[in-house]
Amino acid sequence: MITVEHLTKRYGRHTAVDDVSFRCEPGTVTGFLGPNGAGKSTTMRMICGLTPPTAGGSTVGDRPYRHLPNPGREVGVLLDASAQHAGRTGREALTVAAQTMGVDRREVAVKLDLVGLDGAAAKRRVRAYSLGMRQRLGLAHALLGDPRVLILDEPANGLDPEGIFWMRGLLRDFADRGGTVLLSSHLLREVEAVADRLVVIGGGRIVAQGDKAELLAGAGTRVRARDQQALRRALDAAGLDVTGGADGGLLVHAEAEAVGQAAADAGVALTELRPADGGGLEQLFLTLTASEPNGAGANPGAGDSRTTGQPTRETVR
Numbered sequence: 001m002i003t004v005e006h007l008t009k010r011y012g013r014h015t016a017v018d019d020v021s022f023r024c025e026p027g028t029v030t031g032f033l034g035p036n037g038a039g040k041s042t043t044m045r046m047i048c049g050l051t052p053p054t055a056g057g058s059t060v061g062d063r064p065y066r067h068l069p070n071p072g073r074e075v076g077v078l079l080d081a082s083a084q085h086a087g088r089t090g091r092e093a094l095t096v097a098a099q100t101m102g103v104d105r106r107e108v109a110v111k112l113d114l115v116g117l118d119g120a121a122a123k124r125r126v127r128a129y130s131l132g133m134r135q136r137l138g139l140a141h142a143l144l145g146d147p148r149v150l151i152l153d154e155p156a157n158g159l160d161p162e163g164i165f166w167m168r169g170l171l172r173d174f175a176d177r178g179g180t181v182l183l184s185s186h187l188l189r190e191v192e193a194v195a196d197r198l199v200v201i202g203g204g205r206i207v208a209q210g211d212k213a214e215l216l217a218g219a220g221t222r223v224r225a226r227d228q229q230a231l232r233r234a235l236d237a238a239g240l241d242v243t244g245g246a247d248g249g250l251l252v253h254a255e256a257e258a259v260g261q262a263a264a265d266a267g268v269a270l271t272e273l274r275p276a277d278g279g280g281l282e283q284l285f286l287t288l289t290a291s292e293p294n295g296a297g298a299n300p301g302a303g304d305s306r307t308t309g310q311p312t313r314e315t316v317r
């Protein structure tokens, strides 16, 4: 379990993370999504005790990260795959980590095997590793102490499609065995494929969070008619929330049934009516972050819902 409560980080006048709250439950993968500079890394660094928060706090398990007696045994962290000792071989790097954590040295080979760094790769110096190999080594390091929690910042960076598929399976399996995963990414489709829950951040603020399926189902309805103006009037008359779609159709923040009924009541013949989930998470992500400068959400205003597990659209119009 990871609990984040009202985390805030200011650098001078710039607020990098603004009153962020969410929870990651055991048995789930939480996708932490946001555009560049949204505040994902800063939030994760605060959770891991590397950056002191200006306000708010977080716990991993039942206590702040810095109070964990042997953190690597409880939470596996991969924040920056490049930040590894370049002069050591992969095997040496893990062996040193195992000694520090008090982990049986035999686990080094087990974890190297698990992440697909075979004998030859494990004997090479880290400076000769590709980014994908560093990510695999970083994941082995995170898994070394058999923790119950994983915190991974952009772990798919540098992995090829096969590697991303493999990592998705590994994280799914970890969560299915009761583990807790917090995974940040801008690779929206990869998060969509593995996450159970989503926390979307823009401009330092949470703009949406909740169950992935519910958030996607709530993406609205795409609708189109030959007479678009008549359709628009019909939807407005029914009090539905409508925005223009980029493709000339309309996006309505309502179920398809309500949209179809409004059109039928006005005698408007539709040429298209479908859930607006064709673009998957990307569509949701763009919708949620497009309205703000720097991709930020406008008004958090979510009250307690941010920590109750209820899906919330905190800024969507």
Ligand SMILES: Nc1ncnc2c1ncn2[C@@H]1O[C@H](COP(=O)(O)OP(=O)(O)OP(=O)(O)O)[C@@H](O)[C@H]1O
Pocket: 011, 014, 015, 016, 034, 035, 036, 037, 038, 039, 040, 041, 042, 043, 186
């Ligand atoms: N040490 C720092 N000093 C000043 N500003 C910082 C510092 N660290 C981060 N920031 C700023 O805080 C904001 C959030 O950065 P952060 O790295 O957390 O975003 P991110 O969502 O992880 O983005 P990316 O995917 O590009 O790394 C950015 O505007 C960044 O410039």
